[in-house]
Amino acid sequence: MRLPTDKKSLDILPSAILGGVCAAILAVLLLVLSSCLLLLTEDPGAHSRVGLICLFVCCAAGAFTGARCTDRLPFTAGLLSGAIFITTVTVISLFIPGGTEFILILPAAGVAAGGAFLGSVRSDAGRIPAFDDKIMDKYGK
Numbered sequence: 061m062r063l064p065t066d067k068k069s070l071d072i073l074p075s076a077i078l079g080g081v082c083a084a085i086l087a088v089l090l091l092v093l094s095s096c097l098l099l100l101t102e103d104p105g106a107h108s109r110v111g112l113i114c115l116f117v118c119c120a121a122g123a124f125t126g127a128r129c130t131d132r133l134p135f136t137a138g139l140l141s142g143a144i145f146i147t148t149v150t151v152i153s154l155f156i157p158g159g160t161e162f163i164l165i166l167p168a169a170g171v172a173a174g175g176a177f178l179g180s181v182r183s184d185a186g187r188i189p190a191f192d193d194k195i196m197d198k199y200g201k
Contacts, residue, residue: 070129071130072132072133076126077141078125078126079126079129079143079145080141080143083121083142087115087118087149090201091114095111116171123138123141123142123171123176123179124178124179125141126141127177127179129180133165134180135176135177138179141172141176142171142173145172146169149168169192
């Protein structure tokens with residue numbers, strides 16, 4: 061079986077899934093590392109926001125990765141990968157004692173949108189494929 065060699069980017073959904081999986085793996089690594097470091101402090105509970113910051117960083121990194129892996133609507137792929145990660149974290153947190161803070165979903169969505177936007181910017185003269193000139197000409201400037 062031969063794979064097409066001219067295809068350099070993934071479609072939207074596989075790119076979004078890849079970004080969500082990368083964010084989940086990064087989240088596990090960062091949370092384990094930060095918890096090991098915080099256990100060395102006198103009061104680890106005083107630094108509970110470190111985990112939240114790690115999850116926001118992972119959400120942005122996953123959205124960035126999802127947007128960079130595709131050329132077709134990268135902003136949408138980044139948003140989808142951020143949504144996949146947010147949904148995964150929310151569902152897992154429902155089974156962990158201590159509850160879920162649903163108010164943090166909106167800031168996480170904003171962080172995902174920022175990561176997706178940064179991932180959709182391409183290097184050739186700052187071109188953003190999600191906001192291409194063809195689309196702007198079609199609907200007006």
